[in-house]
Amino acid sequence: MKLRFIGGASTVTGSCYGLEINELKFLVECGMRQGSGADEANRRPLPVPVSGLDYIFVTHAHIDHSGLLPRAVKDGFKGSIIATPATRDLLEPMLYDSAAIQESDADWATKKRLRLGAPPMEPLYTSDDVANLLTRFDLRPYGKVFHLGGGVKYRFIDAGHILGSAALEIWFQDSEREKKIVFSGDIGKKGNPIIRDPDAAGDADYVVMESTYGNRSHRPLNESIDELATAIKTTFKRGGNVYIPSFAVGRTQDLLYIINNLVREGRLYRIDVYLDSPLAEEVTRVYAGHPECFDEDARRFSARSQDYAMRLHYVRSVEESMALNRLRGGSIIIAGSGMCDGGRIRHHLKHNLWRPECGVIFVGYQASSTLGRKIVDGAKTVNILGEEILVKAQIYTINGFSAHADRKELLEWLSSFADSPQVFIVHGEDAAAEALGSAIKERYGFTTRRPKDGDVVEL
Ligand SMILES: [Zn+2]
Numbered sequence: 001m002k003l004r005f006i007g008g009a010s011t012v013t014g015s016c017y018g019l020e021i022n023e024l025k026f027l028v029e030c031g032m033r034q035g036s037g038a039d040e041a042n043r044r045p046l047p048v049p050v051s052g053l054d055y056i057f058v059t060h061a062h063i064d065h066s067g068l069l070p071r072a073v074k075d076g077f078k079g080s081i082i083a084t085p086a087t088r089d090l091l092e093p094m095l096y097d098s099a100a101i102q103e104s105d106a107d108w109a110t111k112k113r114l115r116l117g118a119p120p121m122e123p124l125y126t127s128d129d130v131a132n133l134l135t136r137f138d139l140r141p142y143g144k145v146f147h148l149g150g151g152v153k154y155r156f157i158d159a160g161h162i163l164g165s166a167a168l169e170i171w172f173q174d175s176e177r178e179k180k181i182v183f184s185g186d187i188g189k190k191g192n193p194i195i196r197d198p199d200a201a202g203d204a205d206y207v208v209m210e211s212t213y214g215n216r217s218h219r220p221l222n223e224s225i226d227e228l229a230t231a232i233k234t235t236f237k238r239g240g241n242v243y244i245p246s247f248a249v250g251r252t253q254d255l256l257y258i259i260n261n262l263v264r265e266g267r268l269y270r271i272d273v274y275l276d277s278p279l280a281e282e283v284t285r286v287y288a289g290h291p292e293c294f295d296e297d298a299r300r301f302s303a304r305s306q307d308y309a310m311r312l313h314y315v316r317s318v319e320e321s322m323a324l325n326r327l328r329g330g331s332i333i334i335a336g337s338g339m340c341d342g343g344r345i346r347h348h349l350k351h352n353l354w355r356p357e358c359g360v361i362f363v364g365y366q367a368s369s370t371l372g373r374k375i376v377d378g379a380k381t382v383n384i385l386g387e388e389i390l391v392k393a394q395i396y397t398i399n400g401f402s403a404h405a406d407r408k409e410l411l412e413w414l415s416s417f418a419d420s421p422q423v424f425i426v427h428g429e430d431a432a433a434e435a436l437g438s439a440i441k442e443r444y445g446f447t448t449r450r451p452k453d454g455d456v457v458e459l
């Protein structure tokens with residue numbers, strides 16, 4: 001089996017791996033790159049011709065693992081996409097949203113280009129490509145082994161990261177024996193709200209291991225919930241609003257669940273929460289439609305009632321979103337994107353980041369060179385939509401809500417591999433990947449390797 005590291009080997013975004021055995025060719029992940037220079041990278045053709053691919057596996061619906069699927073279809077991919085049913089249902093609103101962004105970005109660029117006499121800009125993909133792609137899914141539940149052909153078998157196991165997320169086990173026939181490679185996908189942490197904890201993979205010869213938080217420890221969820229309650233209360237006391245940049249998938253549903261529990265338990269009064277993201281609203285409905293992925297707590301909640309104790313408002317139109325600027329204090333506004341490099345949160349930050357009474361709560365990973373990262377790193381001013389804005393609001397970073405396992409939990413997940421697998425460390429910035437690599441060597445004695453994009457290894 002030949003394994004090619006196509007994207008996301010030494011960065012957190014753009015995950016993509018190519019596998020080839022005999023006549024069978026497939027990808028694991030088809031992720032979009034994010035952050036600076038991403039646009040150009042996303043437009044570069046894949047190093048393997050997509051028309052020759054038989055399958056694409058997707059471990060979960062986050063765009064950095066799935067966002068280039070419509071482009072693959074556009075470029076002539078004729079095979080099937082293999083994912084869990086919940087992943088497919090999440091991908092539908094997410095990829096349509098992504099296509100709409102691509103189309104409007106291209107429109108905008110085209111206007112500029114035409115004024116210079118340059119040719120128009122084609123969108124990376126369109127909603128037609130997404131519609132086409134949605135007819136191509138092979139849906140597979142957790143825990144069952146399926147045959148891919150050519151002696152290759154596979155199984156999804158629950159990764160406990162977001163709804164439908166999976167790690168992927170693949171067995172293949174070598175000249176002398178059967179071998180196994182495991183793709184960790186993104187590993188969740190134990191006790192994540194709503195969904196179940198990650199399952200352990202059995203033994204393997206190779207593991208392609210994510211390392212997002214390979215050098216960090218998260219605070220326990222309870223402490224993070226306390227921090228959140230305090231940040232909200234102190235911001236309201238100062239007379240400001242709370243702004244939470246949040247990913248539409250996973251984090252937003254966790255936050256709604258947690259804030260609602262705080263109100264139910266009487267720790268917050270019956271506050272107004274504005275979910276300013278039509279995408280997050282759709283995703284919240286997909287979550288509600290997949291109780292088979294829930295843990296026991298969430299199952300009890302959904303069985304009892306779907307009613308919220310907080311006052312939850314879904315904000316749909318742009319006019320409604322702009323009207324939120326009239327709210328001076330006492331409300332929570334959740335909007336995307338999670339790293340502030342797109343979406344409606346940029347408008348809210350532009351209008352409120354300079355107001356010292358407001359609070360901005362970061363609850364997720366901020367990739368380097370994103371607007372979110374600049375704010376978290378303490379920038380005094382930031383450029384938002386072409387304007388320099390003072391950062392005077394209180395900035396809170398609460399990392400215990402991460403849907404990712406921290407260093408300790410990543411190591412724990414690896415404890416089920418008894419047979420000394422070779423571990424490829426991917427999906428992490430340098431410091432995180434290096435720290436996790438040394439910890440794995442020290443704790444388990446496994447051989448570790450940090451591949452780069454473009455590397456090809458024979459398994
Ligand atoms: Zn993810």
Ligand SMILES: [Zn+2]
Nearest residue numbers: 062064065186
């Ligand atoms: Zn990821």
